[in-house]
Every structure is written in structure tokens, then in C-alpha cells.
Amino acid sequence: MSDLFPRLTHADSRLAFLVDGDSWTYAELAGAALEHVTLLERTGVTAGDRVAVWAQPDLCTAAAMIGNALAGVATVPLNPKLGSGELAHIFEDSTPKLAFCCERHELPHEAVGVPSLRAAYLPQSETLPEIPIDESAVLILYTSGTTGPPKGAVITRRNIAANLDALSDAWDWTERDTVVHSLPLIHAHGLVLGLFGSLRLGGALHYVPGFTPDGLAAAIVDPRHEQTMLFAVPTMFHRLAEAAKGDADLCEALRRPRLLVSGSAALSLREHQRIRALTGRGVHERYGLTETLINCAVPASHPPMPGYVGPPLPGVELKLVDDQRRELEAHDDQTIGEVAVRSDAVFKGYLNREDATAAVLDDAGWFYTGDLATRTEAGAIRILGRRSTDLIKTGGYRVGAGEIEACLLEHPSVREVAVVGMPDDDLGQRIAAFLVLQPGEAEDAAALAGFVAEHLSPHKRPRDIEFLAELPRNAMGKVQKKLLGG
Numbered sequence: 001m002s003d004l005f006p007r008l009t010h011a012d013s014r015l016a017f018l019v020d021g022d023s024w025t026y027a028e029l030a031g032a033a034l035e036h037v038t039l040l041e042r043t044g045v046t047a048g049d050r051v052a053v054w055a056q057p058d059l060c061t062a063a064a065m066i067g068n069a070l071a072g073v074a075t076v077p078l079n080p081k082l083g084s085g086e087l088a089h090i091f092e093d094s095t096p097k098l099a100f101c102c103e104r105h106e107l108p109h110e111a112v113g114v115p116s117l118r119a120a121y122l123p124q125s126e127t128l129p130e131i132p133i134d135e136s137a138v139l140i141l142y143t144s145g146t147t148g149p150p151k152g153a154v155i156t157r158r159n160i161a162a163n164l165d166a167l168s169d170a171w172d173w174t175e176r177d178t179v180v181h182s183l184p185l186i187h188a189h190g191l192v193l194g195l196f197g198s199l200r201l202g203g204a205l206h207y208v209p210g211f212t213p214d215g216l217a218a219a220i221v222d223p224r225h226e227q228t229m230l231f232a233v234p235t236m237f238h239r240l241a242e243a244a245k246g247d248a249d250l251c252e253a254l255r256r257p258r259l260l261v262s263g264s265a266a267l268s269l270r271e272h273q274r275i276r277a278l279t280g281r282g283v284h285e286r287y288g289l290t291e292t293l294i295n296c297a298v299p300a301s302h303p304p305m306p307g308y309v310g311p312p313l314p315g316v317e318l319k320l321v322d323d324q325r326r327e328l329e330a331h332d333d334q335t336i337g338e339v340a341v342r343s344d345a346v347f348k349g350y351l352n353r354e355d356a357t358a359a360v361l362d363d364a365g366w367f368y369t370g371d372l373a374t375r376t377e378a379g380a381i382r383i384l385g386r387r388s389t390d391l392i393k394t395g396g397y398r399v400g401a402g403e404i405e406a407c408l409l410e411h412p413s414v415r416e417v418a419v420v421g422m423p424d425d426d427l428g429q430r431i432a433a434f435l436v437l438q439p440g441e442a443e444d445a446a447a448l449a450g451f452v453a454e455h456l457s458p459h460k461r462p463r464d465i466e467f468l469a470e471l472p473r474n475a476m477g478k479v480q481k482k483l484l485g486g
Contacts, residue, residue: 004069004131004138004157007175007202008033011127015178015224016199017062019207024059029066029199031126032059036067045097047072050140052091052099054078055185057209060102062195069157070128074137076152077186089149093352094140133161140351141187141290152351153291160192162344163293164200166313167193171259171284171300173229175202180219180257181231182211188293189263194231211236213243217253230257233264234271235473237283241274254279259300261286265478266383266402268409272306285309287383291360292367293345296381307406308380316343320375325368331377336400338387339369372400386481392421394429399460401431407455408433411448413441416471418479422464433462434484436470443467 003009007016011026024032045051053064055077068075076094078087091099135156142150167173179198183190185207198205206222208215216236220228232240237260244250254260254275260283267285276282282304288294295318298310312318320328320337328337342365349357360368372384384400392399401419408417416436421429437443445465453461472483 002130002133004133004161005066005128005196005199006130008066008128008199009130014175014202015204017059017195017205017207018219018222018224019057019059019205020209022059024062026202027126029059029063030128032063033067033070033128034126036064037071040067040071040073040098043098045071045073049097050074050076050094052076052078052094052096054080054099054101055191056080056102057185057207058102061185062199064100065191065195066128066199069131069138072136074140074154076140076142077191079184079186086150090142090152093149094152131157133157135348137348139192141191143290151353151356154348154351155192155293156348159293159345159347160196161200162315163192163313164197166315166343166345167197167286167294167297168201169314170297170310171229171261173197173201173203176226177201177258178204178206178222178225178228179231180206180208180216180228182208182216182236183231183233187264188288188290189231189233192293211239213240213247213250216240217250220253220256228257229259229261230254231261231263234262234267237262237267237271237275241271241278244275244278251278255281257281259284263288263294266406267306269306269406270409272304276304282306287371287381289369289371291347292341292343292369295339295341295343295345295369305380308376308382310381311379312341312381313343316341316345318381319366320373321368325362331375331379333374333376333382336372336374336384339371339373339381339383340366341369342366372402374400392419392429392431394421394424394427394431394459399431403456404431404433404452404460404462407452407460408435408448410455411451413437413444414448418471418481418484419462420481420484424463427463430463431460432464432466432484434466434468434471436468 007026008030011030013025016026016029017024051068051073053075065075076096137154138157139155140152142152179194181194185191195205206219208219262283263286284298284304286294286297287309295316296309296312298305318341321340346367370387374382384402404419405417408414415438418434420432422432424430449461472480
């Protein structure tokens with residue numbers, strides 16, 4: 001497909017986007033996007049500019065982003081929950097020409113004046129001109145900022161098209177599918193896959209604001225949908241499994257989607273088993289980053305692979321490298337290396353940060369992810385965590401924090417866990433585990449350390465164990481390990 005959103009070019013009465021009891025067809029969305037282009041022209045925005053959009057769960061958010069793409073304008077999605085300092089950094093870095101929000105939604109910062117999108121649109125049934133697939137920037141997606149201030153990853157039309165076409169192949173994703181999710185519309189999972197993916201393939205997105213198990217279940221069984229795919233993160237699947245234990249209707253709803261997809265962090269073996277026991281359905285995992293979009297996915301044609309994110313997608317080259325970025329040939333599921341990828345989905349670079357781009361993207365097009373993994377003989381990838389926080393060098397051994405976390409989650413008393421390396425004069429680093437226990441379970445650090453030593457090996461046991469009421473997480477549900485052990 002040479003057009004980024006071909007169904008919008010041939011728009012019809014098929015449902016495109018449903019949110020909060022409201023919906024637009026493809027023809028209505030196309031009409032609203034054209035209204036947005038007119039609004040951009042009236043306000044002096046031209047191709048190559050950047051425009052910020054508060055990513056509220058609203059039909060007009062989609063219209064603004066599609067309209068920006070049509071006008072050759074890069075969208076800077078803004079998290080409605082941004083703090084004033086974070087917002088100031090993004091505005092200073094991206095220098096958007098304008099910022100838009102949707103009517104009916106409150107802004108967290110009065111200092112930013114924005115036109116109301118819904119008030120600007122009187123959508124008619126229209127069709128869009130083609131949006132050619134080229135190197136034009138569509139999105140500036142800001143990273144989580146775990147290693148400094150957030151950086152803006154420049155995502156192009158070609159990046160988006162290449163990645164979504166590869167996922168279409170892997171997941172047998174077609175216009176018959178309605179995606180159901182409650183993920184923020186600011187990152188690859190919720191925005192690029194959930195919204196842009198649905199529109200590129202000609203299906204629909206049914207967005208559920210404010211995640212609740214009942215809300216997702218109602219969207220899944222909506223009679224307007226021919227078939228569905230559920231996108232969620234591990235925290236959501238955990239809560240779905242908890243709620244489904246005593247809810248036969250929720251169990252039945254979770255049996256309905258053609259595919260259950262988890263990403264953004266590893267889904268534990270225990271959650272895989274719980275969901276399958278409750279629903280008879282498995283969960284397919286995938287792996288990606290803001291800068292590369294999705295790199296690996298368990299194909300729809302293959303059974304779920306608990307603990308693995310599947311093989312690389314079609315068109316994605318993947319290798320494991322050592323500390324000097326030398327390729328590791330091992331396929332033993334034991335040798336740990338950093339994941340490097342090369343594909344048409346790899347971003348154009350960081351906005352205003354040539355130094356940061358050069359640090360992760362080499363002249364041959366390889367992006368060094370900073371993620372640690374092993375690889376099976378068949379090529380399946382097992383992600384063990386971030387190199388910066390999850391590679392622990394202790395007593396001469398290289399240990400992946402993810403392996404220890406997976407082991408501890410098998411203990412019946414453990415609900416959640418995060419493992420990090422702490423400075424140690426003798427070992428170099430010692431293994432520390434931060435645990436959230438199941439309700440009513442007693443704190444027994446010695447028993448848990450012994451459990452790891454028995455199931456893995458003695459040098460992988462945690463030397464420090466701390467019990468917490470909850471783990472610190474970001475908006476996507478990822479554990480913020482930098483906040484642990486300080």
C-alpha cells in the first residue's frame with residue numbers, strides 16, 4: 001500500500017473509531033481531518049511544522065493527528081497527566097507551532113492556550129487525499145526519560161507503514177478486526193498500533209477510557225464488532241485475571257477476542273497460566289521500543305510462548321551483541337546479549353539530539369536497544385530487562401534481573417517483584433529484590449532467597465529483600481527501577 005491510510009482515501013460508512021459512547025465512520029473521520037487541515041491553514045501552520053495535541057480519549061484527537069499527517073505536520077502527543085516541568089521541557093525541545101485540545105476535557109495547565117478541536121469541526125462525509133509513504137515525520141514521541149530528560153523520537157510515515165504491515169502479516173490482522181484497548185494515546189502501543197494500526201488496516205479502534213475489566217468486557221462483546229483483538233499491558237492482564245476469578249461473564253468475554261496481545265513489559269508465567277486456566281485462552285506477547293516500534297511478536301498462527309516475545313517480525317533484522325557490540329552467534333537460550341535491530345521501522349533519530357542518536361544508531365542502520373535477551377535455537381527471543389538496570393554483574397557472574405523476577409513470581413506468596421543490582425564492595429553488585437506479597441502472606445526473606453537458590457543457582461539468590469506495599473510505575477505500568485534502592 002503506497003497510501004498511509006487507504007481506507008480514509010476511499011472512506012465509507014464503516015465504523016472507524018469508538019470512544020466514550022461516541023463514534024465516527026471512516027467518512028466522518030475523513031471529513032473531520034479535512035476540517036483540521038483547514039484550521040491549520042487558518043492559523044498559519046505549514047508542512048514541516050510541529051503541532052502538539054493533548055492526547056485525550058476523544059474522536060477529535062484522532063482527527064487532529066490524521067489531519068496533521070495529511071498536512072505534512074508532525075504531531076507531538078501530550079500526556080494529559082504531564083507535570084508542569086515535563087510539559088515545559090517538551091515544549092522547549094519540540095517548539096510546536098500550536099497546541100490543540102478537545103472540547104469537554106480539562107487541561108492541567110492554564111498557561112497553554114489551545115483552540116477547542118470539537119468546536120472547530122463540523123464533519124461531513126468526505127474522503128482524504130492520499131498520504132504518500134515517505135520520510136516525512138508523523139510523530140514526535142517522547143521517551144520516558146529514565147536516563148535523563150525525555151528525548152523526542154522522530155517517527156516517519158515509512159516507519160509506521162513498515163511496522164504495521166509486518167504486524168498485519170504476523171497477526172493476520174485485517175479490516176475485520178476491531179482493536180479494543182485502554183492504553184494511553186501517546187506511545188507506540190496505544191497510538192501507533194491501536195489507533196494508526198486500526199486505521200491503516202481498515203478496521204476499527206474501540207477505546208475504553210479509564211481501564212476497568214467491565215469496561216473492556218463490554219467493548220469486546222459489542223455486537224457492532226465482527227471480531228476483536230485485545231491490546232493490554234501486564235498490569236491490566238493481572239487485574240483482568242483477578243476480576244475474572246469470580247465473574248463468569250468476564251471469563252466468557254475474554255474468550256471472545258481473536259487475539260490477546262500483551263506488551264510494554266514481560267507478562268509473567270503465572271499470569272499466562274491464570275488467564276489460560278480462567279478463559280481457555282493464551283496471551284501473545286510482542287516486544288518493541290519507542291524508537292523502533294515493534295521488533296518481535298508471537299505470530300497468531302503459533303501458540304502463545306510464555307516467557308518469549310516470539311521471533312523478529314518480517315523485515316526486521318535482529319542480532320545479540322556483547323559489551324563491545326560484537327555479534328554473538330549463540331542460540332542456546334543462555335547467552336545474554338544486547339538486542340540490536342535494523343528495519344524500515346527504526347526511527348529517524350532524536351529531535352535536536354544528534355549526539356544521543358549517534359550513541360544508539362550506527363552508520364549501518366543498527367539500533368542498539370539497551371535491552372538484554374537470550375535466543376533459542378529456533379530464534380525465539382527472551383527479554384531479560386534493560387542493560388542499564390537489569391544486567392547485574394555479581395561475583396564474576398552476569399545475571400539477568402528478569403530471570404530472577406520470573407522465578408520469584410512462581411512463589412505463591414509473591415504478587416509483584418522488581419530485582420536490581422546494588423553496589424557491593426565484595427561482589428561488585430549484589431542482587432536486591434523488592435517484593436509485593438499476596439494479601440495475608442508473611443514476610444520471610446530467607447525462604448524466598450532459598451527458593452531462588454534452589455530453582456536457579458545459589459549465586460542468583462537475592463542478598464537483600466525488601467517488602468513494599470506497591471512498586472513504583474509509570475503511566476504505561478512499567479516499574480521504575482531507578483526509584484528503588486536509592
